Amino acid sequence: MSLAIREPLSLPEAPAGGPESALRHLRWWQVRNILRGLAHGSRLRISMILICSAIFWAGLFGLFLGGFEFIGMYVDLVNTIIEYLFSLFFLSLLVMLLFSNGIIVYTTLFHSREAAYLLTTPAPADRVFAYKFAEAIAFSSWAFFLLGSPLLVAYGLTVKAPASFYLVFIPFLLCFVMIPGSLGAVAAIVVANVFPHRQRAVLVTAVAAILVVGGRMGFRLWQTPHDPLTADWLGGVLNRLAFCQNPLLPSRWMSAGLLAAARGDFRQAGYELMYLSANAGLSYLVAAVLARDLYRRGYSRVQGGRSSRRRRGLGHLDGALHRAFFFLPRPIRLLILKDLRTFLRDPAQWSQFLIFFGLLAFYFLNIPRLGYAVQSPYWRNLVSFLNLSVTALILSTFTSRFIFPLLSLEGRNFWVLGLLPLRREEILWGKFVFSAGISLPATEALIVLSDLMLRISPWMIALHVGMIAVLCLGLSGISVGLGARLPNLRETDPSKIAAGFGGTLNLLVSLVFIFAIVTALALPCHLYYAGQERADTASFVLSHAGLRRWLTVAITGSLVVGLIGTVLPLRIGIRAFKRMEF
Known part of the structure; x- marks a missing residue:
């Protein structure tokens, strides 16, 4: 029985010329390999x-x-x-x-x-x-x-x-x-x-x-x-x-x-x-x-001359985090603290978070000057749901950009986490709590600020607060779960991980989730206020009792969708994370 011996792999010859030609040749081969990988991939x-x-x-x-x-x-x-x-x-x-x-x-x-x-x-x-x-x-x-x-x-x-x-x-x-x-x-x-x-x-x-x-x-x-x-x-x-x-x-x-x-x-x-x-x-x-x-x-x-000065100023933050998450085991709290310190030490992350949410808060503060607060309840309700949708969309980009790559970035250093007395699923739950702990206070404050500037009724403010809580938990669960199911352990740049197939799919699922939650609750409110605004010309008028019935169904359905959107991706991620070999 004869064995077929393959020809040795031939590498491209370096082009004749200076470093400029070599670098152009290198870039060409990188682009060509990427295109070949896409053509022969899934x-x-x-x-x-x-x-x-x-x-x-x-x-x-x-x-x-x-x-x-x-x-x-x-x-x-x-x-x-x-x-x-x-x-x-x-x-x-x-x-x-x-x-x-x-x-x-x-x-x-x-x-x-x-x-x-x-x-x-x-x-x-x-x-x-x-x-x-x-x-x-x-x-x-x-x-x-x-x-x-x-x-x-x-x-x-x-x-x-x-x-x-x-x-x-x-x-x-x-x-x-x-x-x-x-x-x-x-x-x-x-x-x-x-x-x-x-x-x-x-x-x-x-x-x-x-x-x-x-x-x-x-x-x-x-x-x-x-x-x-x-x-x-x-x-x-x-x-x-x-x-x-x-x-x-x-x-x-x-x-x-x-x-x-x-x-x-x-x-x-x-x-x-x-x-x-x-x-x-x-x-x-x-x-x-x-x-x-x-x-x-x-x-x-x-690269040289690293400062040996000891960094201070995070002691109060450590104590506040341990008190806020007292109900979690200490190893999980330490893991959350590690992620929080990494987040704060990376200006590329917190600066974008601060700019986008800061500009959104600035817009909400200017709502009275734009005249929305003195408009009819129909327009105030419409603007309030638009503001909530924009906040949720910015939150989805944040979780896709920063939360989804977390597990991929842990891949090469997983042996350090393996020394902790934690099961693998507890690591994922720590990432989930970290994501929700950052996003929930910021988005809740923005939504309350928007509704107060629009002079929305207290029961609508409570509805929006509950909606944004469901969205925060769901988007965090989707990003953490899909991040564990579709990791990229070879890449060290979180931006490239977020821009890949897994990050793109994560963003698409997040958008579908936002659409389902917001539409379910915004539609009955819109029909009710539209009927109140134009009762003589509206083709469908929803009474106050009808609004309560529809909102009861919509809230129940949103809670079910939110629970599924939070737990299901996490369970998929935990199952894949347990089988993963590093």
């Missing part, structure tokens, strides 16, 4: 990724299209108001992209194993920077394209823009995203060289500055004269938002060029695009020059 995985992306894009497109059609009934969609809105929208994205890109580029350049290896090769520092920068910018900005493309397509269809508009906005998006990416890289290199061991202080200062500026803007809008939602009030708001029309801001070039392209004025659009692309190229050139001169020095400063 068809279910690829289908789920495509279906989830298509559903998300279509949902955003429908939302933007409906919004533009609604606004178009009152104002001209090519006038100054839309230009202000576009400028403000892209200015907000500019700030968020600058912040997120700075964090991701810093992690990619100074805490990446691949970067550590590449810096030992003869490749120049600026080439290594270009290689890692391309990876960071692609990873950190894909959500911008996913958010911006349905917005612009919906706007183009609403104003009946020419067909070439849909091709022109793509280079606009590409050039725009390069500016905050390059500026974030500049900030990362400067921080590494000037404050190599004070990243947390720098990040706290940046977050505080953003909140102060946002609070100042909100206070100015709060002081806008005249009655809300009137023509004089709108003029005052536009005057106070005139800063977003500054000709030196990239968001101004972006909005002016896109609106010109939508009108068919491609001469003006081309001028704005050239202006935007020239500044994008200049921003990257500044970042590359800084990387050439300071990248290696900054990397050495970040």
Whole structure:
């Protein structure tokens, strides 16, 4: 019997040329291997990724299209108001992209194993920077394209823009995203060289500055004269938002060029695009020059000279956590404390949590000034459920981004957890309590604040508080359970774990769960208040007694769905976690 001997695996030959060619060749082979892995992998995985992306894009497109059609009934969609809105929208994205890109580029350049290896090769520092920068910018900005493309397509269809508009906005998006990416890289290199061991202080200062500026803007809008939602009030708001029309801001070039392209004025659009692309190229050139001169020095400063100063200030937090979870065994409390300390020591996590929930709280505080609190009960009920839905959606992104990867990140260090006197299922319950313990107080406070600003009745506030509790527990159970069932033990970056198949599926299941809970309780309330608002024209009027009956059924069904959504994923995760070999 003869044995067939396979040919030895042949590796690709290194290309002839300098380090630049080698790095381009490496990137090409990485992309090629990823595509091959997707092509030969599970068809279910690829289908789920495509279906989830298509559903998300279509949902955003429908939302933007409906919004533009609604606004178009009152104002001209090519006038100054839309230009202000576009400028403000892209200015907000500019700030968020600058912040997120700075964090991701810093992690990619100074805490990446691949970067550590590449810096030992003869490749120049600026080439290594270009290689890692391309990876960071692609990873950190894909959500911008996913958010911006349905917005612009919906706007183009609403104003009946020419067909070439849909091709022109793509280079606009590409050039725009390069500016905050390059500026974030500049900030990362400067921080590494000037404050190599004070990243947390720098990040706290940046977050505080953003909140102060946002609070100042909100206070100015709060002081806008005249009655809300009137023509004089709108003029005052536009005057106070005139800063977003500054000709030196990239968001101004972006909005002016896109609106010109939508009108068919491609001469003006081309001028704005050239202006935007020239500044994008200049921003990257500044970042590359800084990387050439300071990248290696900054990397050495970040990696060396660790401070031996003992960290203090968490003793009170430890005591408060042990008192709050007194009913849990001490090993589980220690595990929760470990996760909490890891969360607080990672600025990339708590900074995003603080910014999103801080902006949401800022909006809720401004509800009386927007005039919602003096509207009819129908509109106040509608706005209250919309606010609750937005809070739940932000919570689902938080659990998918930070809670789902927890078990995957424990994979390589599981032997440490194995030394604790804990069963594996207790580890999962510890993750669940950690997630619920962080999300529940924050979301409950936001919902109560929103309802108080809207002057909602006490029984509706109690209903919303119960809903958000069910949502918090369910989303935590889904993220922890699916995180144990679909772990990625080879990846050390939580962002990439959350962006993979398991994270995408987790987000989709979370969205379905939110839709089921919110719809079940919002629908009878909406029908009741709609009938009270338009009793003579409403096709279906729900009486107060009927509302109580429907709410009783809806609350019972929501509790059952919430219990299933919490316990079932945890049981699936526990069963898979017990069989898992590390």
